[in-house]
Amino acid sequence: HGTSRVNENGHLEIGGVDTIALANEFGTPLYVYDVALIRERARSFKHAFENMGVRAQVAYASKAFSSIAMFQLIDEEGLSLDVVSGGELYTAIKSGFPASRIHLHGNNKSVAELKMALDHEIGCIVVDNFYEIELLKDLSHNYSKKIPVLLRVTPGVEAHTHDYITTGQEDSKFGFGLLNGQIEDAIDSVLQSDGIHLLGIHCHIGSQIFDTAGFVLAAERVFEKIKEWKLQFSYTPEVVNLGGGFGIRYTDEDEPLPATYYVEKIVEAVKKQVNELNINMPEIWIEPGRSLVGDAGTTLYTIGSKKTVPNIREYVAIDGGMTDNIRPALYQAKYEAVLANRVTDKHEQPVSIAGKCCESGDMLIWDLPLPEVKPNDILAVFCTGAYGYSMANNYNRIPRPAVVFVENGEAQLVVKRESFEDLVVNDLPLKSKVSNQ
Numbered sequence: 001h002g003t004s005r006v007n008e009n010g011h012l013e014i015g016g017v018d019t020i021a022l023a024n025e026f027g028t029p030l031y032v033y034d035v036a037l038i039r040e041r042a043r044s045f046k047h048a049f050e051n052m053g054v055r056a057q058v059a060y061a062s063k064a065f066s067s068i069a070m071f072q073l074i075d076e077e078g079l080s081l082d083v084v085s086g087g088e089l090y091t092a093i094k095s096g097f098p099a100s101r102i103h104l105h106g107n108n109k110s111v112a113e114l115k116m117a118l119d120h121e122i123g124c125i126v127v128d129n130f131y132e133i134e135l136l137k138d139l140s141h142n143y144s145k146k147i148p149v150l151l152r153v154t155p156g157v158e159a160h161t162h163d164y165i166t167t168g169q170e171d172s173k174f175g176f177g178l179l180n181g182q183i184e185d186a187i188d189s190v191l192q193s194d195g196i197h198l199l200g201i202h203c204h205i206g207s208q209i210f211d212t213a214g215f216v217l218a219a220e221r222v223f224e225k226i227k228e229w230k231l232q233f234s235y236t237p238e239v240v241n242l243g244g245g246f247g248i249r250y251t252d253e254d255e256p257l258p259a260t261y262y263v264e265k266i267v268e269a270v271k272k273q274v275n276e277l278n279i280n281m282p283e284i285w286i287e288p289g290r291s292l293v294g295d296a297g298t299t300l301y302t303i304g305s306k307k308t309v310p311n312i313r314e315y316v317a318i319d320g321g322m323t324d325n326i327r328p329a330l331y332q333a334k335y336e337a338v339l340a341n342r343v344t345d346k347h348e349q350p351v352s353i354a355g356k357c358c359e360s361g362d363m364l365i366w367d368l369p370l371p372e373v374k375p376n377d378i379l380a381v382f383c384t385g386a387y388g389y390s391m392a393n394n395y396n397r398i399p400r401p402a403v404v405f406v407e408n409g410e411a412q413l414v415v416k417r418e419s420f421e422d423l424v425v426n427d428l429p430l431k432s433k434v435s436n437q
C-alpha cells in the first residue's frame, strides 16, 4: 500500500527509498514514514467534506504521533491540530503551527496548560468538566478576548471496533453526561460567563472503530439535544466536533471502510438531523489520529538471536520490542511483517517475534510466516505509524529509536535516535559522591 513496493534487489522500498539502505544509514529500530501516504490521507478527509459541501475542520489527533516535522507536515496540508497536553502544545508552538488551528483537549488540564493555551490564543479549548469551567472563568479575567470553547459530552455510545454499546449514562472519565442533565448545567454556566465563548459541542466515541453505526448514533443523540437547547437556551452550536476513531487495517482480520466513507455517513446523518430539526448547519469537525498516520509508518528491526522450543515454537528476537511498540503487550494488537531484505523469498515458516526486554510479555508477533531467518536480516513491521513512537518508552533503559520521513526518493531524519547520554541527562548523582570529588 502507499508507495511501498519491492525493488529490483528484492528489498522493500518506501517512498522511493530502499529500506535496507535506510537501516544501514540510520540504524535500527527505525520508524519510517511514507509522507506521500500521510498527505493522501489528509487530502482525502478534506475532500470528503468539500464534496459534501460542508464547512469543516479536520484536526490531526497528534497523540498518534507528534514531532516538530510531523506538525509542519500537517500544517502544509492545511489540517488543524488536536493536542492533549502542555508537551504536545509546546511541540506544536515550536513547530510554528498556527495557534488559531490548535485545539486543546484533556480531562485534567493544569492551570499552567490552560494559561499556555490562552497566551498563545489557540483556536479552542475542549472543556471536559465543571472544575475546568471554573478555572477558565477565573483565568478569563486576565484576557481581553473571549475564550473559545467546545464542551465535551459523553453521548452514551461507546464503540469498540465492530461493536458499539449504548448505555443510558455512560461510565467514562471524559466529558459531561449528554443524557443526565450535566451538559445542560455546563451550557448554562458557560453562557452566563462574559469571558467564555461557547463555540460548540464535542464528542468522541472510541478508537479503531470499523462500523459507521456508532458515529451515526452519537451524531443523532447530539443533534436531538441541540434541538432541545435551541428552545431551552436559544442556543445553537456553531461547531459540532464528532471526534476521531476511524479504524485501519493492521492484518487481514481488520476490515475498515475507506476513511472518507465514515465522513460521508456522519455528514449524511448530520444533514438529515439539521433538516428535520430546522436548525442552521454547524461546522463539522473531526479529529482522526490513527487513520492519518497508522499505515504510513513501518518499523525496521534487525534480527538477532533465535531460540527453538522443540516441537513447539521458534522464537526470533529483534533489537526492539515493547519499548518502541507497546501495543501488542498492552492491547494484544496484531501486526504483519516481512523480511525487508528478502521480500520475494517465500514467507512460510512460522516464527514468533520476540522483543529484547526482560519480560515474557514482550512479544511483538506470534506465528509470523517468514523465510528461514538469519542474524542481521531486517524485519519490517507494517502499520506502526500510530501510537508507536508516541507510546515509546525507556523500559530497561533502551533508547528510543529514530524516525525518518521518506518521500520522492529522499529520506530525512526527523527525530534523532536517543543516545545513552540522553538516558542519563536528568539523573543526578548521590550528594555524597559529588562532595567527595
Ligand code: LLP
Pocket (backbone or CB within 6 Å): 061, 064, 105, 204, 206, 207, 208, 243, 244, 245, 246, 287, 288, 289, 290, 291, 327, 331, 386, 387
Ligand atoms: N479525539 C479524542 C478525544 C481521542 O481521545 C482520540 C484518541 C482521538 C481523537 C483519535 O483517535 P484515533 O483516530 O487515533 O483512533 N493508544 C491506543 C489508542 C488510544 C486512543 C485515544 N484517543 C492504541 O494504540 O490503540
